[in-house]
Amino acid sequence: MAGIPASNMTISEPIGQEKQNYTPALITLAVLYFMMGFITCLNDTLVPFFKKGFTLTYSESSLVQFYFFLTYGIASIPAGKVVEKVGYKKGMVLGFSIAACGALLFFPAAVMHQYALFLAALFIVAIGIVLLQVAANPYITILGPAKTASSRLTLIQGVGSIGTTTAPLFGAYYILAPLQTSSASSDAVKYPYLGIAAALIIIALIVSRLSLPVIKMQDEAIENTSDSKKGIFSFRNLNYGIIGLFVYVGAEVSVGTFLTNYIADLLKITESAANNYVAFYWGGMLVGRLIGSVLLKSIKASTVLSVCAALAIILIIVSINTTGYLAVWSMIAVGLCNSIMFAIIFSLAVNGLGKYTTQASGLLSTAIAGGAIISFCQGLLIDNSTWKVAFMLPMACYVYIMFYGLNGYKSKFSSL
Template identity: 50%
Template sequence: MYKKALTSLIILFFMMGFITCLNDILVPYLKAVFDLSYSQAALVQFCFFAAYGLTSIPFSKLIEKVGYQTGMVIGFSLAALGCLLFYPAVALHAYPLFLGALFVLASGIVLLQVAANPCVSVIGPKETASSRLTMAQAFNSLGTFIAPFFGAYFILSALAHSSHAEGVVYPYLFIAGVLVAIALVLSRLNLAGMDSAEKDESLWREVLADRGLMLGMVGIFCYVGAEVAIGSFLVNYIKELTQMPEAEAASLIALYWGGAMLGRFIGIFTLKAFAPAKVLSVHAILAIILIIYSMNATGMLAVVSMVLVGLCNSIMFPTIFTLGIKSLKSGQEKKGSGLLATAILGGAMVPLLTGLLADRIGLHHAFVLPVLCYGYIAWLGVNHLKAR
């Protein structure tokens, strides 16, 4: 049972990373197809990540009722439905329908996220829970690394042949088929250890009263917002600086997310050798330096500097998450985790605001908003060091 459960979780984390990162290909693709402004194109990420803010807590309650396994089956099915909705969106050539399909798809991903994270800790010994989560996150990063190549070959390459949106039909129908197959297999597995989720009797207002959690929520908001904003506009940024075709620029997005994957493995050692809050501050300060340099440079030097920010992002989410729930009382961790998950809403707001800024002052200097986000994260690390 343990191996089956772990394999299911690894596949789950891979698909979550793959589908989420594919949005970075959809943004420039739909921008070109529908002739959108930067702020209009940013609605792709807005509709996707808004699902985290709206559905994380309701889905937490659903998991308590139906259990982890059933929750994941529903999540895969809901994500598959979102992929299938791309077909009518293409047939009617309607951008709002794409946004609706993305919200449904994202809702499935949120349900998977809410079920998967605590599930990792209950399928095996507690003392090895961290290593299991690290391995699962590594496969999540693998998904984010592969997605840009998949999107460049099957989606962005279609821009050269057609100005219509049919380039997304077959890739998303294929993904829908994979998700349905996974849901069917998962529903037939006997995973007794995943059948129920322990209830948390603490009150939401008690958890929200914790200052460390609130600071962590803002940190998650800023981190996800900055990371997604850069990834969303990186193809257009590279094209502006180098005149590189979209399909080629997508390979550099893979390096951006690949840097995050590499950094997580390096972080296993640096987070043991140094205080996590100190590592967090250093990474945030390096990200600020790289972005400011890129904003004041041109050509490939500016591109490389921005791509390297991915390496700085690597340890931020787990470190901010851990610091956020550190001061919670025993038994409050699940509600704290649910609230931290709602802060992923930053992936909706910051890219949209960055897009609005790009429409006014140009994309090259619109990344000042992610700089402010990383500034807060650097302060958060220093604040935790002072408290300690």
């Protein structure tokens, strides 16, 4: 999700030496994105798990996403400062280590069966994920021309989608299934998260020993010197883009968060069985990102964005006005539409910002807090109304995204 674009960054290579081998860096990014996707999407399993285990309302169970994504609003800019100080490689190692500490805290939280402790553990995991995001994305954007940044970022995020696709299947089998028969409702998360912590620690140790490209900042000025004194909020595409990213992440997270319970209610099946369908939601994002990485090389990014947003609106309308498998698969198909939205909104928002690019990326990263606010608001709507009314909220988010793709991205400084 979040990250710092690198239009004003270069790879530093010693004079007189051969070009560095980028294969270790690319493999590292692939593993990193897989783990970030896996951990983030596993929250969709924790929401119905905690709802049943602690007898919570929908809004109370959505606090899982609230505290996780609120971290982006709180920690993104400080994380950028940390990465600037310690470097991108050490930033990634630190991110994996902090996320591992948070995962380890699931064990005592489960033993004491305290929902508040689980939320605290998730908050720490999220801090690690934010650090990973801020430290990792510059490698993606620097390894190729700026004009294909959306395509490249979409392709790498496709690797992360493998993690988001497998997480619901993992969660259904190892977390939700035991909940159907066990009275000790917290026990099911102890060992899966211990395994995740162990994996994160191993990855941190491996990354710490790798030789990765060194990225250094370069001064970059806005070409139009008459506008060089303008502040960062003078850029129309950025202002609308911050809102666009806020509502996009909110829509993506809120649909994924309540999809298990929505499907369970529609098909009258258990949460464990319903959670398997969520893999198709995230799997659609994997397929879409792979297709998008190709399409975005020849089709205008803003056009692709507005078309996908319009399709998402249509699919939600179909889902909330039908029943059975048509309603289920219509909502699942929204994941396919989501696939390219983050990369395009991010790229359009920072286009033409020049020296303000890095500062803008910090603001855009904080906008990921939309995943906290909008999912919580949807939980309140479900508690006090119906599924049909609740899904009007993400639909409204896609209406704004369609506007951004049609007009909101335009700026006199933009080259797109």
